[in-house]
Structure formats: structure tokens, C-alpha cells
Amino acid sequence: MFVSKFNRLAYQFIEKFDHVKVPAITVIVGQEGLGKTTLLELLYQQNHEKIDGTILIDALKFASKYCYAANNGGLTQFRKFFRNSKLFLLDNINLLRGKQxxxxxxxxxxxxxxxxGGKVVLTYKGADFSFVYLGPRFSSRLASGLVIRLNEPTPSEIKEFINYYLDSIAQPDLAELIFKLNPTNLKQVKESVQKILNKQDEEEKNNNFNSPESFAYKNLDMIQAINLVLPLALSYYQVDVKDILGRTKRVDHVQARYMVYLLLHEIFTKDYKEIALYFQKNFRGLQKRCQKIKEQNRESFDTLCQKLYNQLKQNPIE
Structure with missing residues (x-):
């Protein structure tokens, strides 16, 4: 993890975390993009095996789980799970504004x-540090806890983070490009890097698409395209054909299924309506889910694309 003057106090709190000695409630405060979530994740990684009942959860996910439990007769189990936690880590309490x-x-x-005897560490986004929306009883309780502030990083610290982050992802050559964009926080650095990498990926794909072999692939009918994509997905995700063609909800089955749809659309230029009709899916739902799967599994998508390109070169379609 990148540590500098702006986040050193928070890092030291996590590095020296002692469940017995820390206050009951600790609040990490800072503007967006300073690594509050990363700090909570580090605290979780260092303690979840040592402290039984350690929970790390985003505030919106907590709200969603509570709503589901309240509407489906699951409040007893919900409360037992969360209230028995020995270390409760809540990210971005601001997101609960208005959810009384x-x-x-x-x-x-x-x-x-x-x-x-449980302990709570939560994050708050902003510099004002106002819990008014939580009500006087709750806000007073949080304000009485330990408050650790993340400062705004200096330009030199941002530059150091750029070099640190690019080294960690083996992309040091991007440094000058990122410096010119003048990001002001850690999140902006990561987003800028991702945009550049995505653009490079698209350019590489376009070059591949413009090769003579690619035109033959674009003209394949649906069944021919599926016969090329399906084996790759089966091998990559280690699933069976019935898992992809079925309706199981297992995460790897769902990812493999929608990755097939994505590759048919983006590599073989099959229309989402055509894909939905063939697989008997709702068109709008399939299209929306495909984009979500792509965003969440970019590395897997890029890997499968590259495998297809390699296959295209080795086995050109006449």
C-alpha cells in the first residue's frame, strides 16, 4: 500500500491495530479518492483470520441486506450476524443519508x-465531518469516537503515487502521460490509467479487426461463431455446456454465460437482439447484464479476446 504524509496516521492505526486497546468506534475521514476503502480492506485482510466475526461491508450493501431481511422475514438472522461481529468495518456511511x-x-x-466488546471502524467522505443526517443520538455517539483525518495529498505525493501505482501494474512508461493529466487524488490517477489502457486495448482490437482474417470471422453465422466461442469459455471457466446454456445462478456459470454473449457481440458483431433471440433471453436484460459483466471482469474479457485473436491467426477462415 502507498503510504505518505497525508495518510500516515491512518496507516499506523491499521498497522498497529490492537483489538483490545482501540476505542469502540473509529472514524476515518477524508475527501473522495484518498484511499479510505483501501485502508479498510487492509485492516480486514490483516485481522479477519485473527478476529472471529470480522465484517467488511459497504454502507449501501448493508442497507440492501437490511431491506431484503425486513421484507422477507429474515431480520432475526440479519441481526444475529451483524450484532455478534467482533470487528465491524463499514465503508462510506454517507451513502445512508435519507435512509432513516x-x-x-x-x-x-x-x-x-x-x-x-466489538469494535467499529467506518469511513466518512468529506471534509465537513457532519453526522446531522444520522440524528443527534447517533451523531453524538460517532463524534465521541476516535477520528482520523486523511489530508489532501500534495502535488509531490500525487507524483510519487503515480510512479508507485504504475510500477505495481507494470506500466511505468505511462508516467509522463499521467503527469500531464494533473490528477489531484489517488482515485483520479487510477481512473486515468484505466482510460489510457482501455484506449490502447481498443486500438489493438481495431487493428486486429482490420486484418484480412477478421473479415471472414465477422461473416460467420451464429452457430459457427458459437462453436468458436463456447469451447474457450468452457475451458477458461472450467464449466460444462449445460452450465452455460442453463439458468443456474452460480457466479462462474453466470460469468461464463454472459462472456459468451459478449464475445459474440464484440468479436463477431452479432446484434444483442439476435443473441437474445437465439438463447431465448430478454433483450434489454441481456444487453445491460453483458455491459456489467464486462466492466466487472475486464481482465477475463481481454484474455478471452486475445485467445480468439490467436485462434484467428492460427486457423484462418477461408
């Missing part, structure tokens, strides 16, 4: 688990 029922539930969750 969830705020009330969270208050009782923290009240119960701290009364049982």
Missing part, C-alpha cells in the same frame, strides 16, 4: 456489538 430505517438499524447494530 437503515440508520436506526445501524445505530442499534453498533450499540449492541460495542456493548459486547
Amino acid at each position: 430505517k437503515t440508520i436506526e438499524e445501524l445505530f442499534h447494530t453498533l450499540d449492541t456489538l460495542t456493548a459486547q
Whole structure:
């Protein structure tokens, strides 16, 4: 993890974390893009095996789980799970603004688990550090805890982070490009790098698409295209044909299934409507899910694309 003056106090808190000695509640405060989520993830990684019942959750996900439990008779199990936590890590409490029922539930969750010796670490986005939207009882409780502030990184610290991050992903040659974009926080650095890498990927794909072999692939009918894509997905995800063609909800089955649709659309230029009709899926739902799967599994998508390109070169279509 990148550590500098702007985040050193928070890092030292995590590095020397002692479950017995730390206050019941700790709040890490800082503007967007300074690595608050990364700090919580580091704290989780260092303690989840040592401290039973360690939970790391985003505030919106907590709200979603609470809503589902409340509407499906699962509140008893929900409360047992969260209120028995020994170390509860909540990311971005700001996201609960306006969700009064969830705020009330969270208050009782923290009240119960701290009364049982549990500890809470949460993050707050912003410089104002105002919990008014939580109500006087809850805001007073949080304000009485330990508050650790992340400062705004200096330009030199941003430059150091750029070099650190590019080295960590083996892309040091991008440094000058990123310097010119003048990012002001860590998140902007990562987003800028990703945009450049995505653009390079698209340019490489376009070059591949413009090769003579690629035109033959674009003209394949649906069944021919599926016969090329399906074996790759089966091998990559280690699943069976029935898993891809079926409707199981296992994560790897779903990813493999939608990766097939994505490759048919982006490599073989099959229309989403045509794909949905062939696989008997809802067109809008398939299109939306494909884009989400692509965003969440970019590395897998790029790997499968490269495998197809390699196959194209080795076995050209006449």
C-alpha cells in the first residue's frame, strides 16, 4: 500500500491495530479518492483470520441486506450476524443519508456489538465531518469516537503515487502521460490509467479487426461463431455446456454465460437482439447484464479476446 504524509496516521492505526486497546468506534475521514476503502480492506485482510466475526461491508450493501431481511422475514438472522461481529468495518456511511430505517438499524447494530466488546471502524467522505443526517443520538455517539483525518495529498505525493501505482501494474512508461493529466487524488490517477489502457486495448482490437482474417470471422453465422466461442469459455471457466446454456445462478456459470454473449457481440458483431433471440433471453436484460459483466471482469474479457485473436491467426477462415 502507498503510504505518505497525508495518510500516515491512518496507516499506523491499521498497522498497529490492537483489538483490545482501540476505542469502540473509529472514524476515518477524508475527501473522495484518498484511499479510505483501501485502508479498510487492509485492516480486514490483516485481522479477519485473527478476529472471529470480522465484517467488511459497504454502507449501501448493508442497507440492501437490511431491506431484503425486513421484507422477507429474515431480520432475526440479519441481526444475529451483524450484532455478534467482533470487528465491524463499514465503508462510506454517507451513502445512508435519507435512509432513516437503515440508520436506526445501524445505530442499534453498533450499540449492541460495542456493548459486547466489538469494535467499529467506518469511513466518512468529506471534509465537513457532519453526522446531522444520522440524528443527534447517533451523531453524538460517532463524534465521541476516535477520528482520523486523511489530508489532501500534495502535488509531490500525487507524483510519487503515480510512479508507485504504475510500477505495481507494470506500466511505468505511462508516467509522463499521467503527469500531464494533473490528477489531484489517488482515485483520479487510477481512473486515468484505466482510460489510457482501455484506449490502447481498443486500438489493438481495431487493428486486429482490420486484418484480412477478421473479415471472414465477422461473416460467420451464429452457430459457427458459437462453436468458436463456447469451447474457450468452457475451458477458461472450467464449466460444462449445460452450465452455460442453463439458468443456474452460480457466479462462474453466470460469468461464463454472459462472456459468451459478449464475445459474440464484440468479436463477431452479432446484434444483442439476435443473441437474445437465439438463447431465448430478454433483450434489454441481456444487453445491460453483458455491459456489467464486462466492466466487472475486464481482465477475463481481454484474455478471452486475445485467445480468439490467436485462434484467428492460427486457423484462418477461408
